[in-house]
Amino acid sequence: GMQGQGQGQGQVLRCGGPQLFCPPRKVGALAHAFSRTGLDVTGLSEARLQHLANATLVATPADMFEILDNDDEGNGKGKGELLLQNITDLPGWGPKSAANLRSSVERVAENGVPLSRFIYSLGIRHIGTHSSNLIASAYGSLSDFFLALDYSATSPLPPSLPTEERASTEDSGSNLNSNSDTNSNSLVSDEDLDMEVFVPFPTLTGNGHDIEGVKGIGPVAIESLVAFAQNKALIAAAKALAQTLPVHDTKKLNHSQVDLNGNNVTESDATLLNQASLPFSGKSVVFTGSLPGKLSRTEAQSYAVDLLGAKATPSSVSKATGVVVIGEKGGKKADKARDLGVRTMTADEFLVMVKKRQDE
DNA sequence: GACTTCTCTTGTCCCGGTTG
DNA sequence: CAACCGGGACAAGAGAAGTC
Numbered sequence: 001g002m003q004g005q006g007q008g009q010g011q012v013l014r015c016g017g018p019q020l021f022c023p024p025r026k027v028g029a030l031a032h033a034f035s036r037t038g039l040d041v042t043g044l045s046e047a048r049l050q051h052l053a054n055a056t057l058v059a060t061p062a063d064m065f066e067i068l069d070n071d072d073e074g075n076g077k078g079k080g081e082l083l084l085q086n087i088t089d090l091p092g093w094g095p096k097s098a099a100n101l102r103s104s105v106e107r108v109a110e111n112g113v114p115l116s117r118f119i120y121s122l123g124i125r126h127i128g129t130h131s132s133n134l135i136a137s138a139y140g141s142l143s144d145f146f147l148a149l150d151y152s153a154t155s156p157l158p159p160s161l162p163t164e165e166r167a168s169t170e171d172s173g174s175n176l177n178s179n180s181d182t183n184s185n186s187l188v189s190d191e192d193l194d195m196e197v198f199v200p201f202p203t204l205t206g207n208g209h210d211i212e213g214v215k216g217i218g219p220v221a222i223e224s225l226v227a228f229a230q231n232k233a234l235i236a237a238a239k240a241l242a243q244t245l246p247v248h249d250t251k252k253l254n255h256s257q258v259d260l261n262g263n264n265v266t267e268s269d270a271t272l273l274n275q276a277s278l279p280f281s282g283k284s285v286v287f288t289g290s291l292p293g294k295l296s297r298t299e300a301q302s303y304a305v306d307l308l309g310a311k312a313t314p315s316s317v318s319k320a321t322g323v324v325v326i327g328e329k330g331g332k333k334a335d336k337a338r339d340l341g342v343r344t345m346t347a348d349e350f351l352v353m354v355k356k357r358q359d360e
Numbered sequence: 361g362a363c364t365t366c367t368c369t370t371g372t373c374c375c376g377g378t379t380g
Numbered sequence: 381c382a383a384c385c386g387g388g389a390c391a392a393g394a395g396a397a398g399t400c
Contacts, residue, residue, distance in 0.1 A: 097398065318384070
């Protein structure tokens with residue numbers, strides 16, 4: 001890792017660099033990428049990933065998709081079959097679990113993931129589900145997101161560089177930063193914003209002129225994004241991963257909804273998504289208790305966001321919460337919602353709304 | 361066929377970032 | 381600078397699946 005140390009303020013021991021290429025944390029990074037909120041490849045617990053990593057079968061998320069390669073050159077087994085065989089032979093694994101893993105990978109490779117989950121899967125620090133959603137809707141498409149990464153990686157002024165180098169790269173306006181006492185730890189300090197100084201991720205930060213920026217993405221998140229963008233190995237891994245599966249634009253409707261109930265969602269629904277007329281538009285929706293049927297909370301959250309227009313599905317209730325959906329055994333969240341006067345609805349009522357949207 | 365292992369899910373808590 | 385909000389980590393348990 002090349003970036004600065006962990007700054008000592010977090011309790012967690014960190015390599016300076018990215019998790020994916022930090023041996024102690026590699027498995028954790030892989031687990032993060034394949035987790036349900038990421039690429040959602042089932043059958044890959046942290047323990048199982050440890051097996052694969054120990055056997056040097058899988059080092060990056062993209063490697064896992066090699067299990068689908070079937071480039072057998074006339075004789076013998078293809079690459080994917082070999083990998084499948086190697087996995088099957090690992091202790092604790094068997095034909096069944098290996099085959100299940102393969103089909104899980106296959107499902108993801110065919111269906112793809114929404115841009116937000118792709119971004120989440122990259123494991124960028126401070127970029128969790130919420131920030132990933134914000135970023136995804138800011139850029140809309142994977143290509144635009146990568147463009148932003150490439151652009152921001154070209155920053156001539158990494159935050160750690162001494163001020164002399166800063167001055168040399170911006171000869172015309174060098175006098176602006178003459179006051180060296182200013183604690184310009186921040187990447188987007190006012191001085192930087194004023195002149196045509198390089199600003200990374202202007203779509204997110206705003207450029208002070210025509211671009212407003214994204215609320216909820218602050219300097220810390222930006223700094224983390226810049227570090228990611230400047231790491232060639234991580235970018236390469238991300239682009240390799242992008243080759244393995246379709247990444248759906250956020251402004252359009254993503255294909256993942258087709259899977260939920262096998263229902264097709266038409267293109268016209270996509271245009272409805274951004275309208276403010278949806279039941280949950282602009283609201284954050286919190287779920288508590290278990291939902292009827294085999295509907296998982298994750299699926300329900302997808303419905304709330306994609307079909308009903310919710311802006312977020314946090315895990316806790318606050319006064320900013322728009323609606324709390326109460327399933328069976330709803331606990332303290334339901335109480336808190338009532339205390340705060342937050343609107344509540346039953347899971348059944350929620351499902352009716354979902355059904356109605358699906359039928360349109 | 362028994363045992364082990366992993367998965368899947370929810371609730372709670374706390375840290376940290378963002379915002380005004 | 382303070383309050384608020386959100387996410388992540390943690391814990392626990394029930395259930396399912398697979399291995400041997």
